[in-house]
Every structure is written in C-alpha cells, then in structure tokens.
Amino acid sequence: MNRDRSSRRLPVILSMIVGLMLTMMPLPEAAASFRPDWLALLVIFWAMQLPRTWSVGTAWIIGIVVDASQGTLLGQHALALCVIAFVTVRMHLLMRVFPLPQLTATVFPLLALYQFLLFWINGVAGIHAPAVVYWGPVISGTLLWPLVMMFLSGVRYRTRSGG
Amino acid sequence: MVASRENSNNPGRIPALGLRMLGLVFISILLMYFDNRDNHLDSVRSSIGAAVYPLRVIVDAPVRFWGWLGESTSSRNDLELELNRLKAERLLTNARLQKLNALEAENARLRAMLDARAQVRDQVRVAEIMSVDANPYDHSLVIDIGTLDGVFDGQALVDANGVVGQVIKAGLMTSQAMLISDTDHALPVEVNRNGLRTIVVGTGEIDRLGLPFIVNNADIQAGDLLVTSGLGGAFPAGYPVAIVDSVTRIPQEPYADVTATPAASLGQVREVMLVFSAPTASPEVADDE
Secondary structure (H helix, E strand, O other): OOOOHHHHHHHHHHHHHHHHHHHHOOOOHHHHOOOOOHHHHHHHHHHHHOOOOOOHHHHHHHHHHHHHHHOOOOOHHHHHHHHHHHHHHHOHHHHHHOOHHHHHHHHHHHHHHHHHHHHHHHHHHOOOOOOHHHHHHHHHHHHHHHHHHHHHHHHHHHHOOOO | OHHHHHHHHOOOOOOOHHHHHHHHHHHHHHHHHHHHHOOOOHHHHHHHHHHHHHHHHHHHHHHHHHHHHHHHOOOHHHHHHHHHHHHHHHHHHHHHHHHHHHHHHHHHHHHHHHOOOOOOOOEEEEEEEEOOOOOOOOOEEEEOOOHHHOOOOOOEEEOOOOEEEEEEEEOOOOEEEEEOOOOOOEEEEEEOOOOOEEEEEEOOOOOOEEEOOOEOOOOOOOOOEEEEOOOOOOOOOOOEEEEEEEEEOOOOOOEOEEEEEEOOOHHHOOEEEEEEOOOOOOHHHHHHO
C-alpha cells in the first residue's frame, strides 16, 4: 500500500533522462532542425498529470541541465521550460478533460511559446539562427504529441507513478 | 490552517505557483546575464556537464559500436589493400619529411641571423569527436577530452588538412568546440602567396567562409591558400585554413566579395588534433578578441 516515494517517481525521472538523451542524439543535418523538444513535451505531460509534484521547480532544474549540456546560455531553457510548466499547471484541469485532438491543438501554442521565449532570449543576447531552427521543433513536437501522450499514459497507468 | 482549508476546497489550485515561477524566471535572467557577460559560471556549467557525461557516452556508444563492427568485419582483402595504400602514403610522407627537416634547420639558421624568435614545434593531442549534438544555434561539436587532459578555452583544433575550430567550453571530460564556419567565428589569416593579412569569418554554411575585409585592389585571386597568421594569439601560425574560390570586385563598393572553401572537411571530421603551443602574440592581445 505504502510504496516508497522514490520508486513511484522513478518513471518520471527515467522519462526525463531518456528525453535528455534524445535531445543529444545525433541526427542527419537535414533532420536536425526538426528535432522535437522532447523535454518540453515531457514537462507538459507530467505537469498536466501530476501538477503538485512536477511543476515549475522541476522544469527549471531540467532546463538548467539542458543549458549546461547543450552549451546554450545558462538559464535560457530553464526559463522557457519553467514558463510553459506554469501555463500547463494553470490549465491542467481543463487539459485533462480535453479529447486528444483538442489537447494536441493546445500543445501547439505551448510549444510555440517555448520556442518564442528561446528566440527572444537569443535575440537579446545577439545570437542569430535561421527561422527553421525555431519552427521545426514546434511542428514535429505537435505531430509527435499524440504518440508521446499515449505512451506516457500507458506507462503511468501501469506503474501508477506519481507523487 | 485557513490556507490549507482553501486548498482542500479547490483541488486545482497549487499554492504560490505564480510566485515560484516569477522567482525562477528572475533567477534565470540573472544567470543568463552573468553567463553572457563573462565566464563566472564556467565552474557551474562544467560540474553539471560532468554529471551529464555518462549520458553523452551512452548516446555516443551505438555509433562507436557500429564503427567498430564495420572495422572488425571488413575482409582480409580490403585490409590488405588499405595497408598497401598506407605504406605508399607513408613512403611519400617520409620523403617529404626528409626535406622538411633540412628546411626547418635552414629556417632556424635564417631566423637566428635575422634575430627573430625561433619557431617552436607545436605539441598536439588527438581527440575524438563524440556523436552528440550540441547547441542548435551554432556550428559546434563535442570532443571526448576536457580540462583533465589539459584542454583550455580558446585552444585550436586542426585536422589533417587544416584548421577546424577552437574550444569554446572546456568541460572536465568533454569539451565543446566552435567550427570556423560559425557566424560568430573570425580568424586572422594571411595569404600564403604574398603574406596579405586579413580576417576569415564563418558564413553559417559548413563549406563556405567569407573574407569581408578585402579591398578592391588587393592582390588576391581564386586558388590562393589562406594560412593562420598567428596574430590574435588564439591560433598558432602557419596552419592552412581555406582556399579562395571566387573574388568578385565590385567597383562601387570599398570591399571585394571574396569567398573561400575550408581546407578541413568540417562536415565529416571524426578525429581532430588539439594544438598545445605557446601563443605567438602576447596574451593581452588574445584577451581582446
């Protein structure tokens, strides 16, 4: 009945580690711009399902790890992930009852907001990149959301993970 | 008590969520400000990087395994062919090296006569490029050695054909390097034929470099080899950088439109050499860059 807290959190942490590996995975030059934001998708999912345990704080820590490992500005991904986690937690009751197509339509603006924040910070810091670097992940992430959602829901149901 | 009752009445509400977010956003902005301004946060970055190191190794492993598999299953015939080719190549290189030794001795004598500083042979160390994608906003790569092996920020990376880039973030066991094709990269060079000094900048395309500061009447032509000049202090002098492909002189403009192809094959390097050498210019000059 009273299972260890850490074992219930394991699926979430494992999914984040896998997400980080997918973020670092080499892709061919043409596909690299369309690499989905795995971690943004994961943060949206877990913040929606378990907003009390996995919200802005966790999202921020994950963002710092991404920044350190990718060599982007320290705090850039942290800020963007933290903001989308906040929006998701605010809307989580609504998002839970959405049917999948409507939920996917909600994820699109969230991912766009995420990329906009990254773009904005890059602009202030004077880093310029072609537009496809920002739009590619939004499109691929939205298309992949139903798969990610179904997979993680399955994992969650099976392990009854949470906090 | 009151607060907790309110929360239990409204299960959708998370206490102080907005405040927490604002606090974290504020911390992020402070971090970015200091990270962009100077390198105070390098120790934080490298310690988190060290924690991510196992993940990098795991991500890199399949590609490495594939390469190993290919090597260990190639046929005896292929190996013999390659061995013969390498033997021939070695003979050629040795022959050239003999001449080089004589030239080096002569060069040292001449330099001594001119009272110029003797050129030191550079120490190099081979590093492998990890199959890990880094920062999507620039042209960079990750190499498998770090400060534990003496890598430092600003260190030059070359391959067998020419300059590849320089280290921008030296971590403990892995480091990140910027390619010379990055738009933020500039490199002082000279034309090997006549010593004309200029600057090569990255264009964001992996196979093209730009030379924006060539005046219209400068003596430069397609096919000229550009080598590092050693000015600026970051790169040792004399390494090939690029070959000029086109020079378009525009009469109304002060500068000609010159493009060059990198000598190193930036898109397909697997191993690079890190150059350890005493900088040719004073360190203060290097800091100004």
